Amino acid sequence: METKNIAPSFDRASELKAFDETKTGVKGLVDSGISQIPRIFHHSSVKLANPEPVSSDLLHLKTIPTIDLGGRVFEDELKHKNAIEKIKEAAEKWGFFQVINHGVSLELLEKMKDGVRGFHEQSPEVRKDFYSRDLTRKFQYSSNFDLYSSPAANWRDTVACTMDPDPPNPQDIPEICRDVTIEYSEQVMNLGEFLFTLLSEALGLNPNHLNDMDCSKGLIMLCHYYPPCPEPDLTLGTSQHADNTFLTVLLPDQIEGLQVLREGYWFNVPHVPGALIINIGDLLQLITNDKFVSLEHRVLANRATRARVSVAGFFTTAMRPNPTMYGPIRELVSKENPPKYRETTIRDYTAYFSAKGLDGTSALLHFKI
Numbered sequence: 001m002e003t004k005n006i007a008p009s010f011d012r013a014s015e016l017k018a019f020d021e022t023k024t025g026v027k028g029l030v031d032s033g034i035s036q037i038p039r040i041f042h043h044s045s046v047k048l049a050n051p052e053p054v055s056s057d058l059l060h061l062k063t064i065p066t067i068d069l070g071g072r073v074f075e076d077e078l079k080h081k082n083a084i085e086k087i088k089e090a091a092e093k094w095g096f097f098q099v100i101n102h103g104v105s106l107e108l109l110e111k112m113k114d115g116v117r118g119f120h121e122q123s124p125e126v127r128k129d130f131y132s133r134d135l136t137r138k139f140q141y142s143s144n145f146d147l148y149s150s151p152a153a154n155w156r157d158t159v160a161c162t163m164d165p166d167p168p169n170p171q172d173i174p175e176i177c178r179d180v181t182i183e184y185s186e187q188v189m190n191l192g193e194f195l196f197t198l199l200s201e202a203l204g205l206n207p208n209h210l211n212d213m214d215c216s217k218g219l220i221m222l223c224h225y226y227p228p229c230p231e232p233d234l235t236l237g238t239s240q241h242a243d244n245t246f247l248t249v250l251l252p253d254q255i256e257g258l259q260v261l262r263e264g265y266w267f268n269v270p271h272v273p274g275a276l277i278i279n280i281g282d283l284l285q286l287i288t289n290d291k292f293v294s295l296e297h298r299v300l301a302n303r304a305t306r307a308r309v310s311v312a313g314f315f316t317t318a319m320r321p322n323p324t325m326y327g328p329i330r331e332l333v334s335k336e337n338p339p340k341y342r343e344t345t346i347r348d349y350t351a352y353f354s355a356k357g358l359d360g361t362s363a364l365l366h367f368k369i
């Protein structure tokens with residue numbers, strides 16, 4: 001007799017709602033002492049696997065490159081040229097690289113992570129007051145921005161904070177992370193401007209080109225908190241996705257977990273002390289007409305005994321009613337290399353990305369000509 005493995009019936013919609021209404025996120029579940037994760041967090045085994053790479057040659061690459069920014073002042077022209085060459089190669093092949101000597105003090109990086117931990121580890125009563133799905137809020141705490149639209153929930157909570165343009169009133173940021181969030185975001189804005197000059201040069205453009213296009217003019221910070229997971233083989237910390245930004249500056253934790261998908265294989269991103277991780281987002285891939293790539297990445301569920309935190313600084317002006325149309329940069333297209341994307345506003349791009357949720361497909365495809 002054939003036996004079928006029928007899963008017990010499960011009312012997904014009610015479970016999502018019940019979880020959301022606790023307003024205390026994944027951290028709340030962990031604090032309640034659960035030893036099994038709820039079904040809403042189960043991902044399909046296909047999404048969790050790491051198949052063999054398309055080409056085994058690729059494995060000798062090991063991982064994404066690390067680039068020394070020399071404290072943002074290059075001693076001589078050779079060092080400057082070298083850095084640009086490395087950034088060009090990384091942006092074309094990986095869309096990801098780590099930077100060291102980036103000019104943001106290591107003390108500030110640690111203080112920022114302490115601030116994120118401090119917020120998420122406050123009492124549930126205090127956290128609940130900030131919990132919201134209102135994306136227009138400048139300081140918003142929730143679990144899974146795409147809880148109701150994605151196929152499976154992630155083992156992660158997040159604070160989203162729009163820092164530029166129009167940052168929140170300081171008193172709207174909780175005191176536990178207020179000063180450090182303001183200081184860190186200013187430093188990331190400065191670093192972003194510097195990185196966009198190097199990226200412009202790597203494209204063979206005038207150093208100011210990407211800054212003049214306002215690529216460095218908006219900053220949204222996502223302060224992620226990944227509690228330890230009792231069943232890390234069944235879920236993810238962040239589902240496979242590419243970022244809907246021009247550029248992302250990611251402050252990582254010593255606890256690893258970030259993986260980048262290149263040619264069908266998930267590469268681990270190792271912890272490099274003091275480094276920031278930089279990745280090209282979809283909008284930069286679009287305006288460079290695929291010269292730079294926005295690679296898919298994901299975060300494994302946290303296997304450690306303490307929480308993993310990260311801060312993703314997103315360069316995008318999604319929060320500003322900006323009518324500017326963005327399409328492939330004129331200098332980068334030609335008769336032989338015609339535009340591959342139609343023009344869009346950042347707002348439209350972001351609205352499409354957010355409605356789709358992190359379902360493992362690229363939002364860029366929707367804008368291809």
Ligand SMILES: O=C(O)CCC(=O)C(=O)O
Nearest residue numbers: 222224243258299310312
């Ligand atoms: O937490 C991480 O390491 C990465 C988070 C991420 O990919 C994102 O916020 O887009």
Ligand SMILES: [Fe+2]
Nearest residue numbers: 241242243297
């Ligand atoms: Fe990301």
